Amino acid sequence: MIRHSVRALCAASLVIAPVALAAAPAHAQTTCTVNGVSVGPDSTGVVNGTTGNDYIVCATVESGTTVNGLAGDDTIVVNGPVLGHVTGGPGRDYVSASSVGAGGLVEGSPDSDYIVVSGTVSPGGIVRGNTGNDYLRVDTNNGTTNGGDGFDVCRVRTGNNPSINCEL
Template structure:
C-alpha cells in the first residue's frame, strides 16, 4: 500500500514540476481600469474611473488622472499610486518603504493599512487614514 502511494506521489510530482517551471513571467502590476485589464504603468481616463490592482511594482505608476476616481490596491505598493486631479478615494493594503500614495490635487480620501513609505494627500482638503507605520503628510483630517 505504501509503495503504491509513493509511486502515485512521484508520478504527480513529475507532472506538476514542469508546469510550475514553465509558467510564463507576468508583470507585477496587474490592474483593471473600468473592467479592462491593464499591466505595467496604468492610467485612468480624464473622467471618473474604477481602478483595482493586485499590487504596484517598483518603477510602475498607477495614475487616476482626472475625475473622481476609486483606486484600490489589494497587495503591496512598491511603486507609485496617484489619484490625479479630482476628488479621489484611494485604498491600499501595504505601502512598502519604496512605495508612494499621492492624492495630488483637490480633496481626496486616502486609506492605508500599513504605511512604511509615503502617503501624501497633496493640495486640497484631504482625509487620510493609516492604521500602522508612517504618518501621512498634507492631510487636514
Template sequence: MIRHTMRALCAATLVIAPVALTATPAHAVASCRVNGIAVSSTNVVGTAGSDYITCGSLAAGDQVNGLGGSDYIRIDGSVGGGAVVRGGTGQDYVLVIGSVGPMAQVLGEADNDYLRVGPNAGAVNGGTGLDVCRVASGNPPVNCEG
C-alpha cells in the same frame, strides 16, 4: 570521454533549469483597480478627474497617484517601505487598512484631504489645504489640521 562529458552537462542542465524557472521576480507589481479596471503595475495612475482606486498591498517602490479630481484611494494591505501613495490635487480620501512601512509615504498633496492609516512607521503628510489625518499608532502625521 566525450560521452561522459555530455552526460554530465545534460545532468547539470536538468538540475539548474528548474532553479532558474522558479526564481521570484526582483519586484512584484501592485494589483489594483482604477475606476473598475484591473491594473497591475509598479506605477498606478488615476485620471485628471475623480477616481476610485483600490489596491492590495504595495511593495517597496510601488506608487499610486490619484492625479487631479476628488479621488478615493484604498489600500487594503500594507504600504511597503519606499512605496508612495499620492492623492494629487482635489479633495481626496486616502485609506490604508494595513501599516505604512519605514520610508513609505502617504501624501494628500493640494486641497482639503482626509487621510487614514493603520500603524505608521513612514510619513503621512496632508500637504496644503485643510486636511484631516488619522494614524492608528506610530509616527504622527504632518500638515494636518484635524
C-alpha cells in the same frame, strides 16, 4: 539496459536540479483593471486611467510602476502592497491600499481626496494628501503620513511616526 537508463536519468537529475534551483525567482507584475478592462503597465511602467471618473483595481503596485487615475473623481483600490507610485490625479479621489512598502508612494491630487491604508506604511513609505482638504487614514505609520497643504484630517491608529501637516 533498463538499469543503465535509470542511472542516466538519476545522474541527469543531479545535474539539472541545481541549475533549476539557481534560476532567478519570478517577479510579480503589476496587473490592474481600469473600468473593468484588464491592463498592465505600458512601456514606461505606467497604468493610466481616463480623463473621466475611473474605477481602478490592482493586485499590487510593484517598484518602478505608477498607477495614475488622471482627471476625474477616481476610485483606486490596491489589494496588495504599494511598492511603486499611486496617484489619483486631478479630481476628488478615493485611494485605498493594503500597505505601503519602502519606496512606495500613495498620494492624492490638488483636490480634496480620501486615502486609506488598512495596514502598515513601512519606513521609507509615504502617504501624501497634497493640496486640497484631504482625509488620510492609516492603520500603522512607520513611514511618512503627510496631509499636505489645505485643511487635512489624518487618523493614524498606531506606529512610530506622527502624521505631519494635519489640522485634525
